Each structure stands twice: as structure tokens, then as C-alpha cells.
Amino acid sequence: MxxxxxxxxxxxxxxxxxxxxxxxxxxxxxxxxxxxxxxxxxxxxxxxxxxxxxxxxxxxxxxxxxxxxxxxxxxxARRDDLYPTDLKARALVEAWMDWGSSDLYAGVRPVFMGLVVKNPAFMDPAIIAAGAAEWTRQMQRLDGELAANGPYLAGANLTLADVPTGIVVNRWYAIPFEKPALPHVHAYYDLLGQRPAYQQHVRNGTP
Ligand SMILES: N[C@@H](CCC(=O)N[C@@H](CS)C(=O)NCC(=O)O)C(=O)O
Missing domain, CATH: 3.40.30.10 (Glutaredoxin)
Structure with a gap:
């Protein structure tokens, strides 16, 4: 178990x-x-x-x-579809996982800690604004990547590439702050939202 x-x-x-x-x-x-x-x-x-x-x-x-x-x-579980055994396919999935947990997440943290957790160390509006600007910059990059190579991050189907970024995309839409429209990210959020497991654990109203 x-x-x-x-x-x-x-x-x-x-x-x-x-x-x-x-x-x-x-x-x-x-x-x-x-x-x-x-x-x-x-x-x-x-x-x-x-x-x-x-x-x-x-x-x-x-x-x-x-x-x-x-x-x-x-x-x-031998789920090659989610985590490929082919080394090049695997490396491409891992590159997205690394990006989603590092560069993409860097701006999320100050926004989340300031606006949602209300942690005193992150309440300075300048810290939140700088985080939002960096987060937005990375999300615009994501929008471009999805437009060129979607619908999922590693191509036609869900893989582990989508997991760290899928979490951040939910936060993007669940936290109210000023943000640009990102049509390809929104379509991706809706695509993920068709999956019962994503609905239950991620797109469930919690940022
Ligand atoms: N690199 C770790 C980071 C884990 C992490 O920072 N977890 C946060 C929650 S998302 C945490 O434990 N925060 C302290 C707490 O909840 O007490 C991982 O990916 O598992």
C-alpha cells in the first residue's frame, strides 16, 4: 500500500x-x-x-x-506512456519537470505566499509584484510552447512533463491577480481539467 x-x-x-x-x-x-x-x-x-x-x-x-x-x-508501474523508457523521450519529459519546478515556480512562490498564505515575509507589494512579473514572463513562454507543440507538453498525450506545470497552471487561474489572457495555456488547463484525477486533486478550487 x-x-x-x-x-x-x-x-x-x-x-x-x-x-x-x-x-x-x-x-x-x-x-x-x-x-x-x-x-x-x-x-x-x-x-x-x-x-x-x-x-x-x-x-x-x-x-x-x-x-x-x-x-x-x-x-x-511500467507506465512508459507517462514516463518513457526511451532515453531521449525521457530526457525531454524530465526537462519539462525541471523547468516546471524551478524557473516556472520561482515567481509563483512570492505571489502564493503573499496573496494566499499571507506570510508576513511576503506581504511587501513590491515582492508580490516582482513575483507576478516573473511568473507572467514564464507563463507567456509556456503559452508559446503549447501553441507550437501542444496539446500536452511532450506532445500528443499526458506525461510526467505535465505534472509540475499542471499544478502551477491551476494556481495561475485560482489566485486572483492581474494577468494577461493566455489562450493556449487556458486550453491546456481545460484539457487537463477533463481528467478526473486532475479535477479531484488539482483543479478543485484550491490554489
Ligand atoms: N522539493 C520538495 C519540496 C517540498 C516542499 O517544499 N513542500 C512544502 C509544501 S508544497 C512544505 O512541506 N512546506 C512546509 C509545510 O507544509 O509544513 C518536493 O518537491 O517534494
Missing amino acids: LKIYGRANSSNVRKVTWVADELGLPFERTDWGRGFRSTDEPEFKRLSAFGVVPVVDINGFILRESNTITRYLCAR
Whole structure:
């Protein structure tokens, strides 16, 4: 049985719950992290000293890092369609995963922490505005890529390439702030929204 440690509203936990459902993999999830049980508790620290969610227990194998967890689960299930075994196809998927978790996410964090979490360290409007500008710049790049090579990021079908970015796209539409219309990103959001697993874990009204 897959056990997931982490609150359901965490962007990184949602990658894992979304992928688990795409795989038809049953799981048990317990709430840890901001607003729930503290990851400083010894019970969590025994699983991971890093203090962040998600952590998973897969029949006794303890693993952290959301992207790594999704890759492991897909490889274990032999889901070549989601995580290709061909090295070049795999590298293209991983490039999108890296981009979605780093360059794309850089501007998301200050906007999310300021406007949604209302963390005092991010309440300065200049910090939020700078984050929004950087986030918008990356989203415009995404719009261009989808126009040229969509409908999914690695081509015709869903792959793990879409998972980190799919989480950020939901945040883009779920957080009210001034943003340009991005027609190809919007079509992509609607395409992802046709998937029951994305609807349940990501496009569910929570930024
Ligand atoms: N690189 C890690 C980042 C994990 C991370 O930063 N998780 C956040 C939630 S999205 C967290 O644990 N925040 C602290 C908390 O909720 O207590 C991953 O991808 O799993």
C-alpha cells in the first residue's frame, strides 16, 4: 500500500496524489505540514529529516521529493506512456519537470505566499509584484510552447512533463491577480481539467 504523508492542499503532495490516481494506485494519505501536524514531530522526522511534504512509504520504502516520487511510481508501474523508457523521450519529459519546478515556480512562490498564505515575509507589494512579473514572463513562454507543440507538453498525450506545470497552471487561474489572457495555456488547463484525477486533486478550487 502507498502511504502519503502530507496535506492535500500542498502543490507537491498534489503531484503525487494526481499521479497515483492516473496510475489507478490506491493510497492512504495523512495530513502533515502547514496547518496540520508539524513536520518537526519525531514521527515525521523518522521518515525524513528535511521537514517538507510529501514523503511516501511504499511497502516500507521511504521516499521524499515529489518529482522523484512520481517518476518512481510510474517506472514501477511500467507506465512508459507517462514516463518513457526511451532515453531521449525521457530526457525531454524530465526537462519539462525541471523547468516546471524551478524557473516556472520561482515567481509563483512570492505571489502564493503573499496573496494566499499571507506570510508576513511576503506581504511587501513590491515582492508580490516582482513575483507576478516573473511568473507572467514564464507563463507567456509556456503559452508559446503549447501553441507550437501542444496539446500536452511532450506532445500528443499526458506525461510526467505535465505534472509540475499542471499544478502551477491551476494556481495561475485560482489566485486572483492581474494577468494577461493566455489562450493556449487556458486550453491546456481545460484539457487537463477533463481528467478526473486532475479535477479531484488539482483543479478543485484550491490554489
Ligand atoms: N522539493 C520538495 C519540496 C517540498 C516542499 O517544499 N513542500 C512544502 C509544501 S508544497 C512544505 O512541506 N512546506 C512546509 C509545510 O507544509 O509544513 C518536493 O518537491 O517534494
